Amino acid sequence: MTIPDIVIAVDGYSSTGKSSFAKLMAKEFGFLYLDSGALYRAVTLFAQRENLIRKDNSVSASLRSALGTLKVDFDREGRTCIDSVVVENQIRTMSVSSQVSPIAALPYVREFVDRRLHEMASGGRVVMDGRDIGTTVFPNAGLKIFMTASMEVRAQRRFLELTAKGQSACIEEVKKNLQERDFIDSHRETSPLSRAADSFLLDNSNMTMEQEILWVKGVLQGKFLILD
Ligand code: CDP
Numbered sequence: 001m002t003i004p005d006i007v008i009a010v011d012g013y014s015s016t017g018k019s020s021f022a023k024l025m026a027k028e029f030g031f032l033y034l035d036s037g038a039l040y041r042a043v044t045l046f047a048q049r050e051n052l053i054r055k056d057n058s059v060s061a062s063l064r065s066a067l068g069t070l071k072v073d074f075d076r077e078g079r080t081c082i083d084s085v086v087v088e089n090q091i092r093t094m095s096v097s098s099q100v101s102p103i104a105a106l107p108y109v110r111e112f113v114d115r116r117l118h119e120m121a122s123g124g125r126v127v128m129d130g131r132d133i134g135t136t137v138f139p140n141a142g143l144k145i146f147m148t149a150s151m152e153v154r155a156q157r158r159f160l161e162l163t164a165k166g167q168s169a170c171i172e173e174v175k176k177n178l179q180e181r182d183f184i185d186s187h188r189e190t191s192p193l194s195r196a197a198d199s200f201l202l203d204n205s206n207m208t209m210e211q212e213i214l215w216v217k218g219v220l221q222g223k224f225l226i227l228d
Contacts, residue, residue: 001217003029004224006142008127009134011193014181015158016147017204018129021212023078026127028213034120036130036137038080039113040104041091042072046082053099064108072116093167094177101181104131105188131185134196143223144199145216153205154178 008031010022019035026033046067047053052060073081079088090096103109114137121128121138130137134144155175162169185193195201200219204212220226 001029001220001226003031003125003220003226004142005124007121007124007138007140009138009141009144009196009199010127010129010147011131011134011144011196011199012147012202013149013154013193014178014185015154016149017157017209017212018147020209021147021202021204022127022129024209024213025216029125029127031125031127032121032123033078034074034117034126034128035078035080036113036117036128036133037100038074038088038091039072039116040100040109041096042080042082042087043067043070043109043112044096044100044103045087045091046070046072047103048096048099053103057099057102059103059106063103063106067108067112070112074120089165092162092165094162094169094173097177097181101184105184105190107190110190131193132191134199135194136191139196143220144196145202145219146195146199147202147204149203149205151175151178 008025010018012018019037023033025031047059047063050066052063052066054060071083073084075081075086079086080091081087117128117137128138134141155171155178158178159169159171159174162174202212202215
């Protein structure tokens, strides 16, 4: 299937399978995949390492200037790196998950991440997932998808993901974290999580990844009148 040179924006709630779906689309269509959440997670890990998060979870104002020294990237395999060192596992822990949303609500952090995303996506033909890609980062994206799934399914998926990586997790704690992040993400002042009016809604509670790909191919065919 020949897809035009567009940005595909995938937004939605925490742990709705955005990144798995976005990665698969990128592979299927020969697009670059960019995980905006990974950049917010990397900023959070950086702030933790620099001791810029206080005991009460408030963030030191020094983070703003410290970000000038943060070199965050994706390697060829799409793994997140800080100073060229892979930190993919470290950014996916519950410790980072529990602090990422307040950090992602800071306007200067959002500016930092948005700038990096635009630099990395400059060539087009990109699938990007996050919370505000279709509304703020790429409001003119060629295709916008908004993902959702039931809380039970989302918590179960994230729990299995963490335990498969050998990280200890409790399903109730995972669920609480997803609910807290959804709340903070949807209620923050700067570019809150919200569904773009021109997005296609995908509830994948009962869908396989193959079904998701068939669904998006149908959407693309209809939208761009692709015949093959
Ligand atoms: O994978 P999961 O859905 O758990 O989250 P993620 O995509 O890794 O994003 C982690 C956190 O970063 C989210 O809970 C948001 O607080 C924040 N985020 C954001 O504010 N804006 C984005 N475009 C992407 C992530």
